[in-house]
Amino acid sequence: MRSLIVEDKAYIRKGLRNLLQLIDGDIEVIGECESVKEAVVVTTTCKPELIFLDINLTDGNAFDFLEQTEHLPFKVIFITAYEEYALKALKIGAVDYLLKPVDIDDLKSALQKVSTVPLKVQKQNIETVKQIWNNEDHKLILSLQDSFQVIDLNELLFCETDKGYTTFYCNDGKKYMVSKTLKEFENQLSKANFIRPHQSFMVNLKFIDRYDKSGTIHLKNGKKIPVSTRKKESFLNTFLSWTKI
Numbered sequence: 001m002r003s004l005i006v007e008d009k010a011y012i013r014k015g016l017r018n019l020l021q022l023i024d025g026d027i028e029v030i031g032e033c034e035s036v037k038e039a040v041v042v043t044t045t046c047k048p049e050l051i052f053l054d055i056n057l058t059d060g061n062a063f064d065f066l067e068q069t070e071h072l073p074f075k076v077i078f079i080t081a082y083e084e085y086a087l088k089a090l091k092i093g094a095v096d097y098l099l100k101p102v103d104i105d106d107l108k109s110a111l112q113k114v115s116t117v118p119l120k121v122q123k124q125n126i127e128t129v130k131q132i133w134n135n136e137d138h139k140l141i142l143s144l145q146d147s148f149q150v151i152d153l154n155e156l157l158f159c160e161t162d163k164g165y166t167t168f169y170c171n172d173g174k175k176y177m178v179s180k181t182l183k184e185f186e187n188q189l190s191k192a193n194f195i196r197p198h199q200s201f202m203v204n205l206k207f208i209d210r211y212d213k214s215g216t217i218h219l220k221n222g223k224k225i226p227v228s229t230r231k232k233e234s235f236l237n238t239f240l241s242w243t244k245i
Contacts, residue, residue: 001027004048006065007079008034008058012100016052016079019104024111036060040068047072050114052098054079055086063130075122077110086133089141091148093129095122140188142168142178149176153192157219158203159185171207171221193242197227197235205242 003020007013013032020027030046033039035058043051043065053076055062062078078097080086090097096110096117114122132139132150140151155171161182168176182202194202197217209220215232217225227235 001050002030002046002048003027003050003052004030004039004042004046005032005052006034006039006057006062007032007052007054008056009054009100010034012054012079012102016098016102016107019102019107023104023108027111034058036065036068039065043069043072043074048074050075050077052077052079056080061133063133066126066130070123073119075114075117075119076126077114089129089132093125093127093132095125095129138192140168140185142176144176144178151176153189153194153204154206156194156204157207157221158201158223158225159189159194161200169223195235195238197225197231199228201225205239208239211236211239 005013005016007016013034017029017032020029027050030048031042033042037059039051039057042048051074053062053065055078057065066076076095078090078095079100079102080090080097081100087097096114098106098110117125132141138153140153140156142149142151151168151170157169157171159169159182160167164179164181166178166180166182166185168178170176182196182200186196186202189202190196193205195205196202203217203219203225207219207221209218211217211227215227215229217227219225
């Protein structure tokens, strides 16, 4: 199998090449690249069958490269550092990946898996990963007991935390509980127009129907959310600014 290594760190490329020589003599490494631009040229010219593809490159990312070579028939094994968002996206898409530094047993497993997946299926799975990656600010990935759940933040009503657990309530009536505190999600939710009017809640501003001056938020689905005395002023400033947009 003709393979190409696309990775911006030389020591990772060298290590991967050495491991491939050790475990599979049928894999021929035809080249190494460290940028999107270089990888597009080599892939178009040399037509590799398998590409070991780093997610973050010197001049872009893996999906920039894949968009420019989507017409070519090759399979992909992603390479990534431990980035929680990237890993969850790859797992949801059921796409094979290697963590840096590459472990020989993980490499054997990835090669075995990628050899059994039809090219068409893998391209569809990669498209799922790409959509999640490109919508990072509007998607939240929850790690549930037996799966990863993608939440569209535009359809998330509110979150409630209690005793180290957080429950996410969606506009379609579904709810999901994770064993993490609300604090761990606060930064991303704040960027998506959520506000924390109480220590136990974060609320999507677009789903607020009205606010009682007594200190209660009424959501459009009828749910009531309390506003703490300490957070009342900051909530009102944000809420009144939002209503003027």
